Amino acid sequence: MKKIYALVDxxxxxxxxxxxxxxxxxxxxxxxxxxxxxCTVSRTIEAKALGIEMAAPYFKIxxxxxxxxxxxxxxxxxxxxxxxxxxxxxxxxxSPIIEYYSVDEAFLDLTGIAEPYEYAKRIRQTIAKKIGxxxxxxxxxxxxxxxxxxxxxxxxxxxxxxxILLDQEKQDHYLKNMSVQKLxxxxxxxxxxxxxMGIKTAKDFxxxxxxxxxxxxxxxxxxxxxxxLRGHIxxxxxxxxEKKKEIMSSRxxxxxxxxxxxxxxxxxTHASEVAKELRSQRSVCMEVxxxxxxxxxxxxxxxxxxxxxxxxxxxxxxxxxxxxxxLQCLDRIxxxxxxxxxSGVRISHFQDSAxxxxxLFEPADTVKEEDLMLVxxxxxxxxxxxxxxxxxxGLNNITWKMNQRLKSKRFTTRWHxxxxxxxxxxxxx
DNA sequence: TCTGGGGTCCTAGGACCC
DNA sequence: TCTGGGGTCCTAGGACCC
Numbered sequence: 437m438k439k440i441y442a443l444v445d446x447x448x449x450x451x452x453x454x455x456x457x458x459x460x461x462x463x464x465x466x467x468x469x470x471x472x473x474x475c476t477v478s479r480t481i482e483a484k485a486l487g488i489e490m491a492a493p494y495f496k497i498x499x500x501x502x503x504x505x506x507x508x509x510x511x512x513x514x515x516x517x518x519x520x521x522x523x524x525x526x527x528x529x530x531s532p533i534i535e536y537y538s539v540d541e542a543f544l545d546l547t548g549i550a551e552p553y554e555y556a557k558r559i560r561q562t563i564a565k566k567i568g569x570x571x572x573x574x575x576x577x578x579x580x581x582x583x584x585x586x587x588x589x590x591x592x593x594x595x596x597x598x599x600i601l602l603d604q605e606k607q608d609h610y611l612k613n614m615s616v617q618k619l620x621x622x623x624x625x626x627x628x629x630x631x632x633m634g635i636k637t638a639k640d641f642x643x644x645x646x647x648x649x650x651x652x653x654x655x656x657x658x659x660x661x662x663x664x665l666r667g668h669i670x671x672x673x674x675x676x677x678e679k680k681k682e683i684m685s686s687r688x689x690x691x692x693x694x695x696x697x698x699x700x701x702x703x704x705t706h707a708s709e710v711a712k713e714l715r716s717q718r719s720v721c722m723e724v725x726x727x728x729x730x731x732x733x734x735x736x737x738x739x740x741x742x743x744x745x746x747x748x749x750x751x752x753x754x755x756x757x758x759x760x761x762x763l764q765c766l767d768r769i770x771x772x773x774x775x776x777x778x779s780g781v782r783i784s785h786f787q788d789s790a791x792x793x794x795x796l797f798e799p800a801d802t803v804k805e806e807d808l809m810l811v812x813x814x815x816x817x818x819x820x821x822x823x824x825x826x827x828x829x830g831l832n833n834i835t836w837k838m839n840q841r842l843k844s845k846r847f848t849t850r851w852h853x854x855x856x857x858x859x860x861x862x863x864x865x
Numbered sequence: 866t867c868t869g870g871g872g873t874c875c876t877a878g879g880a881c882c883c
Numbered sequence: 884t885c886t887g888g889g890g891t892c893c894t895a896g897g898a899c900c901c
Contacts, residue, residue: 472887473885474886475887491887493885493886495886511887538883623880655880655894656893657893680889681891686887731886780888
């Protein structure tokens, strides 16, 4: 039996999370900005209709937004991840086979369901009713075709958010009306190459006969996308939640940083962050990479971009060891007289903490050190982030912390930020 | 004078995604 | 003044082994 998959994709996810607590913004243009209120990362249909582009620098469009009644928000990830987990939980009651693809998307296996269209409508209604989030659903035989279906479900109002793409005729019609660059997995660079081969629409790509040439130009991935468009599964659902293979924490500074002392605070903070993440998936790492860079948009100031790494002999997930190592890396690449704008720490080469290979030449984390990390994680979970931290992270990092002037409250994850409702008392008679 | 071939593993960098 | 952050996969090519 041919598989039937459904892609459930939230509409303007971050914006609609904000709207859940601001019902007055329904039907109004809303945008959500990246960290530091840098550029747009989510836009409602109304904002798109005003011509606001994805990744538009906010300082360039701020005046336009104010004049046109666009509501702008700083990103509020604690809120978004909480709403996301509620949606995923609800979706898991609608199909036992589900892939949590991203914060706002999931693939469901609907194989064997008699009325896929009715079922897709039910999925949409359930999420609307239980969470209040508008979603689009695309149903097809492969993931790439689900993406195509979903694209049209969002684009064509007459489809009311649900699009079924199971028969050939409809596939021909949709693919003919879709530019090849809109396909999942075809970005700017690959689209340029395809255009040189005379391939403009998704249908041109599907029907292109020279498979060897596709493989040569777009590598294996290109051939797989083409195969999926033809209805053959190359990307099955991955049900298992896999551990991350690398973890990164990095941030653009709120304002430029000139001194090593402040850079050290930022690096130590990122190191703590990745170490905590690492422990939460019960892994240990073998490698730490540190990078710093100046502001690439500031053409008249001297540019500097360096990174360096350190390999441990014994893998670790100890915050203090990772901080120390990261700071030694910083020593090697720091250059005075530069206007720094961003720093970051990445860890990689993981092993399961229970099965880690130890070294004869470097001491492993002791039980005492591991216990200390356990306690630190527990305290921070209960008392709030950074209740316990290394002094190396600094005490009040005002200089480099983010600008987030437009941030909403963490309505669903902090008691003291709960929504307040006032209403008049009406006596019951 | 004549100096192989096949395989694996690792890494950097490109491209893409949300 | 002000331009995000975090991830994955793939490939070419180097290093190394027998």
